[in-house]
Every structure is written in structure tokens, then in C-alpha cells.
Amino acid sequence: MSATMTAPWDRLDGKIPNPVGPEGAGDLTADEQARLEACLAGIELLSTATWIAGKSLDTVATGRLFRKLPHKLEPERCFTTIEEWAETEHGISRSRCSQLRDGWQIGEILNARGYKAPEGQVREIVPFFKRHGIKAAVGVYEMVFQAAGADKVTAKRLRETVKLFPGDLALSDEDDATVIAQSLAGAIKAATPVIPKSAKGALPADLKRDVDRRSVVLAGQLNRERIPRSEVLSHLLAAFADEGDPRVFDAVLERMKASS
Known part of the structure; x- marks a missing residue:
């Protein structure tokens, strides 16, 4: 150099x-x-x-x-x-x-854009980078940063965000990462199922209570305050549609057979 x-x-x-011991228990000295x-x-x-x-x-x-x-x-x-x-x-x-x-x-790119991304955060979007390119990976980080703020960007949040993208996601590497971030946000919104008003009241009251009770347990496992029923439904439908892992599909099939 x-x-x-x-x-x-x-x-x-x-x-x-x-390293030295504290100078007191109150505010930091100069x-x-x-x-x-x-x-x-x-x-x-x-x-x-x-x-x-x-x-x-x-x-x-x-x-x-x-x-x-x-x-x-x-x-x-x-x-x-x-x-x-x-x-x-x-x-x-x-x-x-x-x-x-x-x-x-x-x-390198995140650093050039002024983001202080620890290695653990970067590692969570490497698989997305390998599938969709460098601009898409940076776009994921920017999207989470814009949505959550600097203090709340974590490796866990990045990992959970990547899971929300649809499998047929198509991105143009010609776009800027900021434009891609907007496209990604739209893709997540489009992939999240909207529950029709007519269907919201279709669940029996006892089933609603059971779902909400299990959601509390799920929130505890994920260290979150609460998880809305719509989010549970979103992940449930995604698991049901997953052809690579048919466990949820098979469980629904067996329940429907038993009830018919």
C-alpha cells in the first residue's frame, strides 16, 4: 500500500x-x-x-x-x-x-452505499444473490432497511424476508438495486394472500380460538409479541403448495378424508 x-x-x-473498569454506575464520563x-x-x-x-x-x-x-x-x-x-x-x-x-x-456494494452490514446479515442473502444476482441481493437489504430502519435490520429479519418471495420471482439485472427493492416489496405484497371478507367469518368460533392460542405459542417460539392470523394463513398456504415438502398437503388430505 x-x-x-x-x-x-x-x-x-x-x-x-x-480494557479498564467503569468509572461509575451513572452516565459515561467524557x-x-x-x-x-x-x-x-x-x-x-x-x-x-x-x-x-x-x-x-x-x-x-x-x-x-x-x-x-x-x-x-x-x-x-x-x-x-x-x-x-x-x-x-x-x-x-x-x-x-x-x-x-x-x-x-x-x-463491498453495501459498504459503498453506506450500509454497515455485518457478515451474518450478508450471509443470509448470499443464496438469493446466487439465484438472482448481486443487484437483487442488495435490493433485499435495501428493502428491509427501508421498511425496518437501521436499528432493526437483523440476520433473522433478512432470512425471514427472503422466504416470503415467490418461487417464480423474475428480476431484471439492468435495474438499479433501489428499483429492485421496490419490485421486491411489491412481489411480497402480491404473494401474500388477501382473505376475502366473506371468508373471515367462515371459521367456527372454537377454531378461531384454537388458532389464536397456537399463534401465541408460535410467537413465543419466534420471540415476537404476536402473530396475526393472516400471517399464519400465508405461511400455511405456502407450505401446503410446496411440492418439495408434501407434509402439510398430506396432513390436509388425511383430515379431509377423515371428515368426508
Whole structure:
């Protein structure tokens, strides 16, 4: 790196303070606030360092730049794979190497757009990236960010959002990620079943009570305050239509046979 270029971590220049006990139980003192801000800056580097490491690994792998590097343990030969080199030279496991290489493009673009996306969040949209492209993956993040706000974007929320998209989702990679985010929001809305008013009162009162009771249990399992009946129905219908997993379909079939 040239003298004129400064890496993000260089700006800290050894300014991360050593761990010390609290100066009191109340508000932070000026010194404590300064220590906190320095540490937050260091923690934010984690997301940047992750995609930089992933891009570096991918560049070395794609160009086979390791091919003339002597093996540390067997110097008579050179490395044959990126995984072998990364694990031997840097202690990066094969699975970790793949994770870093898979997610760096998302991390780089999100960082350029000003998002502080931890690796765990990026990892949740990597499968979507592989199916629909980089702009679509960034669009998912932007959609969740716009809907939930910066403080409420979590890996779990991203994972649950990706599950809501229809299987036949079609996106144009020519569009900007922000435009794609709007398309994705529309796709989720279109895929969510609307219960006709005439059908809302069709359930017997005792069944409604049982569904609501089970929804409370479900909300507890998902660590949420409540889950509306319409959301349960949406997931139930999606599971019923899932040809790859016929368990819900078979259960409905057996209940209908028993009641006929």
C-alpha cells in the first residue's frame, strides 16, 4: 500500500483503548465516551475487513495466484488449491474460505452505499444473490432497511424476508438495486394472500380460538409479541403448495378424508 493510501484500520492508529473498569454506575464520563467511540469505530471495521478478506481470497483463487507459492509443510511442492493455501498459511478453514468468497461482492456494494452490514446479515442473502444476482441481493437489504430502519435490520429479519418471495420471482439485472427493492416489496405484497371478507367469518368460533392460542405459542417460539392470523394463513398456504415438502398437503388430505 502506498504512502498516500490509508486503510480504514490505519485511521485508528493504535487508538483502541485498553480494557479498564467503569468509572461509575451513572452516565459515561467524557473519557468513557471517547473510549466507547474508539471501540465502536474498531468494531465497525469488522464488516469491512470481512469483505476485503473475501475479495482478496477470491482474487487469489480466480487468478490461481497461489500456484507458485511453496507449501509451508511440504516445500518441495506448491499449493494446488485456494482452500489448501488459505488453511495452511492463514488458518482459514475450507468452509470459512467459501463463506468469505461468496459474500464479498454484497459486502463491498453495501459498504459503498453506506450500509454497515455485518457478515451474518450478508450471509443470509448470499443464496438469493446466487439465484438472482448481486443487484437483487442488495435490493433485499435495501428493502428491509427501508421498511425496518437501521436499528432493526437483523440476520433473522433478512432470512425471514427472503422466504416470503415467490418461487417464480423474475428480476431484471439492468435495474438499479433501489428499483429492485421496490419490485421486491411489491412481489411480497402480491404473494401474500388477501382473505376475502366473506371468508373471515367462515371459521367456527372454537377454531378461531384454537388458532389464536397456537399463534401465541408460535410467537413465543419466534420471540415476537404476536402473530396475526393472516400471517399464519400465508405461511400455511405456502407450505401446503410446496411440492418439495408434501407434509402439510398430506396432513390436509388425511383430515379431509377423515371428515368426508
